[in-house]
Amino acid sequence: MSLHIREVTKANWRAVANLTVADEQQSYIESTAFCLAEAMYDTQWKSVGLYDGDILVGYAMYGINIDVRPEIEVWLDRFMIDRNFQRKGYAKRFIPLLLETIQKEYVTDTIFLSIIPANNLAQQLYESFGFALTGEYDEFGEAILKWIAPIQTKLNI
Template sequence: MSNLYFRDIDKTNVCIVKNIKLKPGQDKFIESIEKCLEEAKAHHEWHPVAIYSDEEIIGFAMYGSFGSNKDTWIDRIMIDQNFQGKGFGKIAMTKLIDIVSKEYGVNVIYLSIIEENKIAHRLYESIGFELTNERDPNGELIFKYTRKF
């Protein structure tokens, strides 16, 4: 699992990325990949990436930084149903935190989740994200990660 890495989405991998499937019922917690890619095309602040293990695409993520305060978000992450429950999500989030922190020069990263997504809630808290007691414009719970040196 240490061979987990990210690549930009381009014509060589977009079809495979679009075929990532979640477990039944998980689609109510996150937008479709097609919608994410449309959003990234319309708002260039978003950076969509494919998550690889060795040479196999196992997931998708999207992150970005906005405004003069550089509010930085890991906005979407999903692991294909065939790779869930194997620790890939936690490894991917940990690596994304490092990449995003360095790319944008920030120590604070945000994310939001639908309140009913208890599995994501536990995962993010186990990594070090803390609930802010705020909600985003869609009513999702906002979590904040402060990078410690």
Template sequence: MTIRLVSVTENNWRAICALSVGPNQINTIETNQDSLLEAAYDQSHNWHPFGLYHKETLVGFTMIGAFDTDEQTIWLDRLMIDQNYQGKTYGHQAIKAIISYIHQHYVINAILLSVHAHNHQAITFYEKHMFSNTQKIDPENNELIFKRHYTD
């Protein structure tokens, strides 16, 4: 199974906005609408939003940015799989595709992300993919910061 990152365009933004997480996940991630607005109007972080596709099917959304040239870090700010596609390994394939994309397009030492402290499912997921809890809190959203060091 291969997941592709496809830039958000006038052709797919509505479908991306229509993606949703399950009812028990609503308070753990920003909406895709909020993410697209942030990407469009918060120029300070140079966000790059992408639809996540399996073949021609849109299964999720991700957004990366806030590249720090001094620290050589980048934020994986959003990763969501639509509730209809969860539990089918799309998330695992998506994180691999995102990490691969980042390594192809950026010179980095680490990838950063933040997670709600009570989102144990996401924490376990990211730990399986070599992200570790830095024991720091993101001041923008009061979430735990996780870090994955670059390895060849």
């Protein structure tokens, strides 16, 4: 099947809202219902469903984060694979697709995200794609990571 990203709309928001992570991951990310509400009222965020063919397997939220620092920065603010589809390689397959999508949509070669410091698996996953800790923390105590596009994937701006 083919992996693709679909914007959250009136047609799929309920299915997206029902996505959830494993019990031991609950403290690492907000519920998708909360994320959808946040994106509805903080319009700098875009909510998307992550699909394998017609099957919804995950969720992401990205956009220009105006809350952390005064600089204009593009963030992959939320990323999750539903508990029923974890350990099947989806995270490793969707991150490059999300990076490419965000890079093109915002015409940027730099993307930020943040993680709960205790979430070692997420940190290892993101670092495997070139994200690096900045040494900074957001207002919630989450560690900030930064990705800069490798030379061969930089946009021709």
